[in-house]
Amino acid sequence: MKLKAMLIASAMAFVPVTAMAADLTIGFSQIGSESGWRAAETTVTKQEAEKRGIDLKFADAQQKQENQIKAIRSFIAQGVDAILLAPVVATGWDEVLEEAKDTEIPVILLDRTVDAPDDLYMTAVTSDLVHEGEVAGQWLVDETAGEKCDIVELQGTTGSSPAIDRKKGFEQAISGHDNLEIVRSQTGDFTRSQGKVVMESFLKALGGDNICALYAHNDDMAVGAIQAIKEAGLKPGEDIKIVSIDSVPDIHLAMAKGEANATIELTPNMAGPALDALEAYLADGTMPPKWIQTESKLYTLEDDNQAVYEEKKDLGY
Amino acid sequence: MASTQSPVLECKGISKFFPGAIALDAVDLKLYPGEVHALLGENGAGKSTLIKCLTGAYRRDGGMILLDGEEVSPRSTQDSQKLGIGTVYQEVNLLPNLTIAENLFLGRQPMRGGFIAQRKMHAMAKDLLAEFGLKVNPAEPLETYSVAVQQVVAIARAVELSGKVLILDEPTASLDRDEVQLVFSVIEKLKARGLAIVFITHFLDQVFEISDRATVLRNGRVIGTRELAGTTQTDIVTLMLGRQLEDRIHDRAPSEAGDTLIELKNFGRRGVMEPFDLTVRKGEVVGLAGLLGSGRTETSNLIFGAIHADQGEALLEGQRISLKSPRDAIGHRFALCPEDRKNDGIVGDLSVRENIILALQARQGWFRPLPKAKINELAEAYVKALDIRLASLDMPIRLLSGGNQQKVLLARWLATNPSFLILDEPTRGIDVGAHAEIIALIERLREDGMALLVASSELEELVAYSTRVIVLRDRRQVRELKGDEITTANIVTAIADEQMAEAV
């Protein structure tokens, strides 16, 4: 502990000098373009850096850890002031994080964490998947207000951590409310087309009139399900209430038309809180907590969804 | 000599029925120790069925098998092997990627401490093969050796496992002359050891060369058994076919051929065939003679465009033509029946009907299909004209016998109405009846004015139908024989002379 304090002290001694000497230079190692959300995260991170006058060095790892390690080493060699890392996998980071620590460059993890001693990075900015599920469940609890409601669930890819956690959170929120029951649950693989296919089978198996609400682990599946509901001659949003997670532009478009009811934002703005923490640290040495949880904001029909759509549609989703 | 002993194997009244057919009808057969017994008959006569009943591959429906005077009933080929009856087939059924020693001792390798005693096994293999006069490295994979060596290894394995009766089912079908001698020397050694050997083949010359007695089957019945010492080939063929064959060598039509059809000048390809000149006229059969590897097949393939010539020119009726691919050649109404019928000729799973029209359809293009009626008319006409024996035009061609497959291939090309027909080993591996028919067909086509080029290793055959014979050696033309010069003796001399000249 002593040693750590000393290290921080010495870091404090040097870093502010460089920060004052020139604008901040920060390296960002991104996973790659695996999804629309990922693309939006990249866009927002670049915007946040520009807003603060930070020189952002961006490296796309194309889904490969070795590329990320290479990028971090090159950031270290260039002597950047801090490194943002969205790790592609959880393990295998110890060595390169040690190297960063040795050169006293703080590392902030975005969106995912790693299996490494937590003194090897400054903080991790992530959302809480279980909490997202809870917000969705709580919305439905409030919306139904005790009325009986049979729910169908579109799960994410079987076995993936978002699917497990978002299911868990939702179930926690609705437990104890006997009016709410999940009557069917099947995977839609997080994709629009599977969401549509599986919703079709729900509608046939249960009958559209017997489904009161749909909970989808992501918005893409909800968008697919909305089409299935329309093709079955029902009104999504009215006949079947729809709540999903992520807050991608297309779900806001649907909400603007009243075809979906609620979405919980998985914000692509992980860089904002990260850079806030970094600036506070550089200014007066405030150590951020090891985990910064992003806000899981609930959007409902009361929000101006058309405006949210316009705002988000160019982020690269 | 043999009849004074008691037989090692005796079949009494063996019968086998297939639905709607009697495959074997009370067949008797006696095998004496130390004799080579040829089993002869046209395709479908019942040779294979009899062998399969003996080895337990089929269950016989009647009769008994006596081995050393005791009745046996092998239920599988392994069973018969244990009893002492070993079999070697034309297609060597060993494992080509294993070593020779492993193939010999597979399943009964000498062991030491739970491991295969490699060195001991190699020594044993070497000794074993030395007995057969074969000097090879037993540690090499089997596939690195020729088919003949593989055949001998198969025989050695069979003899080691069994040791009383050895059945050789067409062991020499894919061997050349020297290789046949190797296999024959092995057979002689086994004969001296007192084994009874059954020899099945289509080559009558080989039968007379190696066998003591022959049993002829026809339509599932034994027609007769002969001591070969006092018998002629004609006698045997007569037994097999049930009719007197016309004399196979007859008066050759005068070699007054028609106009020049095709002329090749300085035609060849580096590393494949030395450049050569060749002229073929209408109504003429040009024979290509030579040892294996002398360039017979290469010449055929070059002219047909299957191998792309890199020098020389080709003239068709005086006009320069390009022969870059079989399609080019077919466009000029050339046709080629290739040597390797199975790999380059038939399309095994397609029906006989489809095989017959294949070349004609390919020439017409896929978007102009032949009308169904026309297809049937063509197929039926050729089946009749060439006497192709089949159950149905819809059956896959691979189920036909070799001779019938060859006739279908001839039909395929005749259907394209070719002006120039190249035949590469047209009678290889086919039975006597089909053999004679194909030779007659060649004559008929020549009389009709077609130009033919026939490559063959059967010298008598070449002599019978050729109007000219070109002798090849080491991928070069060495001699051309015309008219009365065409005799087997002269062809052999032409090959041999050249060899002597080379040696000097």
Place this chain on the structure above:
Amino acid sequence: MASQVHSTMKRIMPQLIILIAVLFLNFLVFPDFFRIEFQNGRLFGNLIDVLNRGAPTALLCIGMTLVIATKGIDLSVGAVMAIAGATAASIVVDGHSWQTALLGALAVGALCGFWNGFLVAYLRIQPIVATLVLMVAGRGIAQLITEGTILTFLNPGLIHLGAGTMVGVPTPIVIWVLLGLIVTAVVRKTALGMLIEAIGINESSSRLAGINSRVLIVCVYLISGFCAALAGVIVAADIKGADANNAGLWLELDAILAVVIGGNSLLGGRFSILASLLGALIIQSVNSVILLSGLPPEFNLVIKALLIIAILVIQSPTVKHALYILRASAEPTPPAPAPVQEVKEGTQ
């Protein structure tokens, strides 16, 4: 003519029986399975869903059957679907008509097929390797076109291809049935089918018989690319968006499986498009059983694997032979070997 119908029926009988069995299984888990209603101007029911959702696999397996008949394989079809969907979406998003988008996507698909065929026929690269190139690279190309997002569109003409109906029948069903009929007619009414089979059985013999094998091989890969493009457009139209990451993902394997369940040999030769299409429907019916059963999704892959294994085992030559023996020995007459052996006898 009658004999032709008879032989076709004989060929597809195993597939028909299996399809009926799997459909019956659907009925067991969901008694209303066979009910079809006319609702909102369209046919509505689980059976319709099987036909509709089976469309991508059915379209893919038409081309795949021909490719496999030439002893080839096309691993790139899933990626080509993504490329074609992305192409169609980007064309309508740029404000062009759906006809332009469809033609553009089909042209791109055909081009992809041509590329595969060129690698296989002219450069003599093994089909599995040649098509792997596009399988890996294709999704990247699609992502470049969509710029990594789900490219959403609202063009009603294009959407109609995936989500619309024609006289009450969902458009994808009409498309795959029509294309299946057209391709079958083309290969069977011309000599194309026979020549393709000849190449697959024995390319050397075919070439020496004067068949232009290279051109025909390019041709089958081109058809496969075309079918994949059509499937890609339908999948994109179905969700009103081109999803470069997920469209057609792993569908090449379903297509190959459909061809295999259809009783076509992966070693090339004789083929039946009709049987492959039944294979595609069998796969979709299996998917339907899983969805209708209501079991937790952890069971999905296990159930699918068990059913597919059962189907393939029933079709395996060993089991077929055993069934034959069983039937033969049930009869009073002594067991006779298969008639094939009698004919074969002559060749030895």
